[in-house]
Amino acid sequence: MSDRDRQLEYSLTELPDMMDLGIRQNMLSSKHKHLWPNAVSKFKKSIEERNPLNSYIHKNMNTAKISKHVNKTPIFNTVVAQYEDEYVGDWHISDGHIQLPMGNETWWGIKVLDEWTKMSSLKEYEPYFEPTGRISDFAFLNTTNPIGLRFDTGVTETCQVVFKEQLIDEDLSCINVIIDIGKNSNVTLEEFISPKIKGCKIIKITYLVRQGAKLEILRTGTPGDNSLTIVDSKFICFPDSDVIVQTKGKGSHYTQEFFDFDIYRSSRVCLDGRYNIKNENNNHVGVLVNHLENDSISNIDVKTVADGDSNSSFIGNIFVDKIARGTDAKLFNKNLLLSNKATAISEPQLDINTKDIECSHGCTVSNIDPHQLYLLNARGLDSQSARNTLKECFLNQ
Amino acid sequence: MIVTQEFTVKVNDEYILDDVHVDFGPGIHILMGPNGVGKSSFANALMGHFNYETTGAVEFFGKDLLALETFERARAGLFVGFQSPSPVPGLSNFQFIKQAKQSNGIKPNIREDLSEFRALTNKLGLGSEWDKRQLNVDSSGGEKKKNELIQMLMLDPKCAILDEPDSGLDVDGIKMLTEKLNEYIESDPTKVLIIITHYEKLIEDLNVSSVSIMKNAKIKQYEGKDKAYQIFEQGFSNV
Numbered sequence: 001m002s003d004r005d006r007q008l009e010y011s012l013t014e015l016p017d018m019m020d021l022g023i024r025q026n027m028l029s030s031k032h033k034h035l036w037p038n039a040v041s042k043f044k045k046s047i048e049e050r051n052p053l054n055s056y057i058h059k060n061m062n063t064a065k066i067s068k069h070v071n072k073t074p075i076f077n078t079v080v081a082q083y084e085d086e087y088v089g090d091w092h093i094s095d096g097h098i099q100l101p102m103g104n105e106t107w108w109g110i111k112v113l114d115e116w117t118k119m120s121s122l123k124e125y126e127p128y129f130e131p132t133g134r135i136s137d138f139a140f141l142n143t144t145n146p147i148g149l150r151f152d153t154g155v156t157e158t159c160q161v162v163f164k165e166q167l168i169d170e171d172l173s174c175i176n177v178i179i180d181i182g183k184n185s186n187v188t189l190e191e192f193i194s195p196k197i198k199g200c201k202i203i204k205i206t207y208l209v210r211q212g213a214k215l216e217i218l219r220t221g222t223p224g225d226n227s228l229t230i231v232d233s234k235f236i237c238f239p240d241s242d243v244i245v246q247t248k249g250k251g252s253h254y255t256q257e258f259f260d261f262d263i264y265r266s267s268r269v270c271l272d273g274r275y276n277i278k279n280e281n282n283n284h285v286g287v288l289v290n291h292l293e294n295d296s297i298s299n300i301d302v303k304t305v306a307d308g309d310s311n312s313s314f315i316g317n318i319f320v321d322k323i324a325r326g327t328d329a330k331l332f333n334k335n336l337l338l339s340n341k342a343t344a345i346s347e348p349q350l351d352i353n354t355k356d357i358e359c360s361h362g363c364t365v366s367n368i369d370p371h372q373l374y375l376l377n378a379r380g381l382d383s384q385s386a387r388n389t390l391k392e393c394f395l396n397q
Numbered sequence: 398m399i400v401t402q403e404f405t406v407k408v409n410d411e412y413i414l415d416d417v418h419v420d421f422g423p424g425i426h427i428l429m430g431p432n433g434v435g436k437s438s439f440a441n442a443l444m445g446h447f448n449y450e451t452t453g454a455v456e457f458f459g460k461d462l463l464a465l466e467t468f469e470r471a472r473a474g475l476f477v478g479f480q481s482p483s484p485v486p487g488l489s490n491f492q493f494i495k496q497a498k499q500s501n502g503i504k505p506n507i508r509e510d511l512s513e514f515r516a517l518t519n520k521l522g523l524g525s526e527w528d529k530r531q532l533n534v535d536s537s538g539g540e541k542k543k544n545e546l547i548q549m550l551m552l553d554p555k556c557a558i559l560d561e562p563d564s565g566l567d568v569d570g571i572k573m574l575t576e577k578l579n580e581y582i583e584s585d586p587t588k589v590l591i592i593i594t595h596y597e598k599l600i601e602d603l604n605v606s607s608v609s610i611m612k613n614a615k616i617k618q619y620e621g622k623d624k625a626y627q628i629f630e631q632g633f634s635n636v
Binding site for chain 2: 369370371372374375376377378379380381382383385386389390392393394395396397
């Protein structure tokens with residue numbers, strides 16, 4: 001191997017000690033020094049104090065898979081970006097970069113926020129960044145450039161957004177993206193999360209759903225062998241806003257998805273998660289719902305079917321602030337195990353600090369009901385067809 | 398036809414049937430017996446329910462029934478109308494029929510099948526949205542019975558065993574049931590229909606070939622329907 005091909009190998013366990021080394025551009029580089037100084041300082045301190053991999057919230061999430069993963073960054077070579085025609089009609093988001101549909105440089109009603117756009121106003125978003133102790137904190141500090149999309153007030157728009165790396169390498173990819181939905185706008189995002197083959201990718205998305213706005217997200221996670229994908233979605237739901245999220249995935253070598261909702265007055269959140277996990281795939285989901293003001297509604301429904309040797313977990317937490325009277329919160333997680341080797345762990349938590357609310361939750365882990373299976377067999381469906389039918393019924397309910 | 402020889406059914410080491418020989422040829426047969434004697438178990442054991450351990454031989458239209466898996470028994474033409482079928486949330490009544498027909502090798506014709514399904518639900522007094530209703534979810538006893546009857550009529554099996562199809566049905570429902578059962582059996586002279594019932598009016602209105610009494614893990618078969626009337630008068634204690 002020539003010197004030019006040499007790579008530095010590191011894991012996320014070692015990353016906190018390497019961030020100052022300047023291996024590649026990140027939020028500690030001089031370039032970003034003045035963008036979000038306070039937030040950067042807080043994140044750095046938090047990660048130095050405790051590596052997010054060791055955070056209590058990940059206790060059931062098999063993070064050993066991530067800590068064992070070796071990222072490889074070239075020491076001398078620069079990897080050339082490869083643009084793919086198949087995403088030509090989509091918004092294409094990768095580490096530090098947003099590519100507009102059809103090669104456009106501007107788009108009516110949507111403003112791109114990045115270092116190349118004048119007056120991108122990225123600086124004003126600093127107050128929305130606080131360390132969470134989750135793995136996505138790495139994405140905040142290690143992205144090559146923070147990026148964002150801002151939808152104008154009152155706009156109605158549907159966008160296909162593809163999260164896919166343009167660089168074919170085995171280095172860690174970190175995306176920190178802000179999606180700012182303007183007041184009274186109505187936006188649908190069809191999101192496709194592509195895995196980084198043989199690599200680890202951490203995506204931190206901060207959605208600001210302004211007053212009176214409606215945001216609908218239809219997210220599909222594509223499975224990938226040997227890929228590790230962490231997606232952490234933070235939603236700031238301003239008063240009278242409406243957020244609907246439908247997400248589906250099949251897991252991968254390691255997939256972790258967090259949804260963190262801050263819900264203000266008279267706003268509504270609905271999350272439907274459907275996961276179908278097979279083989280030795282991992283899929284871990286965390287949902288944190290924070291009712292911070294009065295008369296808000298949340299409805300969380302996450303279902304997982306686990307087959308083969310797969311490993312899945314769910315942690316859900318509803319927090320109701322003492323001033324959040326009139327809250328209506330529902331949190332449900334159901335898991336169907338199709339094999340004796342598959343595992344599913346479900347943990348609901350409630351932190352209620354006021355009266356005059358409605359709150360319900362339920363978590364189950366079960367096997368296929370033999371009586372249902374018998375009924376379908378007795379009408380001629382063979383065991384595999386019957387199991388597939390029952391699986392689909394479970395996910396589609 | 399369905400013929401059992403030395404047919405024994407056990408559940409948890411307890412004998413439900415012991416060395417039973419019965420012969421159900423073409424036509425309608427009534428199966429009666431005291432409560433809890435195992436009539437439903439008999440039907441489920443023939444269908445291959447996982448709870449039952451069976452030995453002996455059951456010939457089903459020339460096939461060794463006990464050698465077949467449950468779904469193979471269904472595909473061979475055996476149908477059991479259950480007393481209390483399991484609810485399956487997320488599966489619509491029509492989707493279920495569609496899948497069952499496909500599994501039984503019946504070429505699907507969605508338009509014709511749906512039209513036939515809706516005609517039957519309409520005749521049986523089920524709601525106009527019955528095709529979209531989830532299978533056995535929040536259904537009354539009578540609705541479940543009608544749904545089982547619809548499944549039987551649409552799958553058109555060689556042999557049907559109906560477990561108390563009259564329970565939960567009102568007077569009009571019973572009339573409709575009788576009409577449909579007669580239509581079913583008259584459509585093909587080789588068909589076999591075994592009905593578990595104690596309902597005198599139903600037996601009266603059907604052209605019954607034999608009455609079988611199940612008691613003390615045995616089944617005794619009598620030609621015609623006279624034995625049923627004797628049971629209605631004297632009960633099971635003298636049988």
